[in-house]
Amino acid sequence: MGAEFPKILIVDDETTNIDVLVELLAEECKTVVAKTGDQALRRALVKPCPDLILLDIVLPDIDGFEVCRRLKERSETRDIPIIFITGKESEQDETRGLSVGAVDFIRKPFSPVVTLARIQTHLALQRQRHHLVALNELKNRFLAMAAHDLRNPLNSISGLSEILLTMPLDEQENRSFIQTIHDVAGQMLKLIHDLLDVSSIESGAFALEKRPTDLATLIGERVELMRIAAREKGVTIREECPSMAPVAADPDRLAQVVDNLVGNAVKFSPVGSEITVRCGRLHDRCFLQVVDQGPGIPDAERHRLFGEFQRLSTRPTAQEKSTGLGLSIVKRIVDAHHGEIVVANNADRGAIFTCFLPDGSHEIIPTRVRPALAEGKALRMLLIDDDPVLRLMYAKAFAEQGFEWVGEARDGREGLALYQALKPDVVICDIEMPVMDGLETLKALLAVDPNACVIILTSSVDQEKWTICLAHGARYTLRKDTPFPEIRRKVLEIWKEYQGRFA
Template identity: 50%
Template structure:
């Protein structure tokens, strides 16, 4: 494996040229290896971008020895999380105890056995990657909790206020009905947010399974257009199913319906009255391509790169004051990707947007 093909960088710190040569040649069979001939050089190399994923460190070196080098590494907030394996001829209990107390994760004694070295390197790189993945998931979780708390606080306050108002015995019946409808509408918004958060959580944690079956994408798109037509009527936006091809795909109909509903709902939200949202499905080559085209304001060029990200708020605003969780398109992209497909948008400000997603046709699904 070449250095360009591996993401892992390993730093070897040792004052013995032969040890550096043997270890670096051994590691370069799978990783990117860099060497330093002293503790001082090792600290400089560790701080160089990108920082190492793992450090192999000798103890007995002139000047700054391995223990002092390890102590300084662990004192640096940027370098402290890099796992350090001590490689030394000193295999006494006192040395091992001191190394572990300073933050080393393992000991390898000289003369070392090459397969053992590689096995331990792989193990600690895997543990390091798991730690990074857990940190990433924890950051996502904290972001979800923060946004959920923020986005749920206001609607919950509204529901509470309306509930208190509904207790007023002298309330007129039409006013009572108006408040009940407001409670239902706000509750739907909260449920949408919670469902989106649960979907993203399932995707992030890997608990996202597809129940695949052979289905016609055109038939499914037509069903969703029919179901959301009333939502369009409320805004004087017409949903139309354009001329389409039969497009048999191996899909999870429930999940693809979720993608279609999101694209159609967004098209309705951002469309002004007396406009049309057109849906069509084309089968060409190995792909079925579904297009949802609106006549809305279009998407600003600066918003396009962040369109399919999580919790994004764009400069364009819904024409009816509707709310959005900022998660729908991110979820749609992940669902389409899980089907080995692609999703993108073509948009022109003042003209409208065309959201498209491609799925493999059943005849091509096994070869993609």
């Protein structure tokens, strides 16, 4: 359905009525006219089909009721809302009209205000129906993709873990199998992460948390993580990111943009090639640019580039897996920042992706310099989560220099008692827990210590929950599928910011 100019078919044999309706709708709709029932049936099938039909009951060949009945029998036209035009006030006509599929009636002579209001209402309802149909189709595609793309990696994990449990292996074989399980699980997490991101965007739950962001530093951190995959393919990543003033952006979402663009460049780059990542300012905008030496974007397929589940004819050079969602997510994130993404092919070879973002300097609130963690002092941490496997993983992940794992709790009540006894620096607390959920636990911790540094941990994509926790005093929210190095970095960053409040 056209968002700017919906198409309306007017069916009436009286020229005066047609002229009134065409003039009334001229500024908001594209109108098509039919003067007989037969013309109406043929013109309703002309693509694109009408978004709404205004149908007179009395016509010279077949009456409006029969036209409506036939339209409702055809798959191409059955969902088009039909409003009957009538000069009669007959309950019998109304009952018959509704029984054959009409949604409303407009009386002659026309009241412009009432007529326009009724038409706009049904066009709005039709737009909502189209949106719901699109969401349902997207959901079905999600389920189909998840079932298809998760089956093989799950089989791999199941088979390899069974071998590890039942067969004697040497140390090298053990490590190889564990590495494969780790890699396959990472692919699964990436797929689920992409699916959840697209789902939250489409459902309207997508929101940005803008704060001062050092674009050059962010790019450097993300590129460093990508260099491992690039080195394995014999690909070099070069950075041209001069120091620049912070921009107002959501750093986590911007990190997704960098990850997807650089990750795509690595996938499509041949051995011995180079990827260049640039950032800077151009006039009143900041830009992030990724240039590769791969096959480029076929001109005939460029219009599909940012759609969901799109896989182009060009293939990754090492047969890497792709969900077909990454660039769609990039586009939505850039759009949410009121930015623009531009794609071009290099004259010789490769593709150039450039994201332009508003400078946003006026949105940045100046902050004080934040002190570093005191030298030699380990950050004392407490985890509250009902998942024993996650507690085990986090205890191991944070068992390194700079962190001290002081305790674990299975629920909020136990966590509150441990907090009072151990006085940790940072609490990481799950949202979904028995006995006391994360929000209740957060409130209880801050009631005991108003200055408690609490980080909310969640696997949920429900940003309303995150917002509520932040409003009640949480310092930050972390997703459970965040890689461990990133979680450690984030925890230190949050702690430094927290310390800055008391500097």
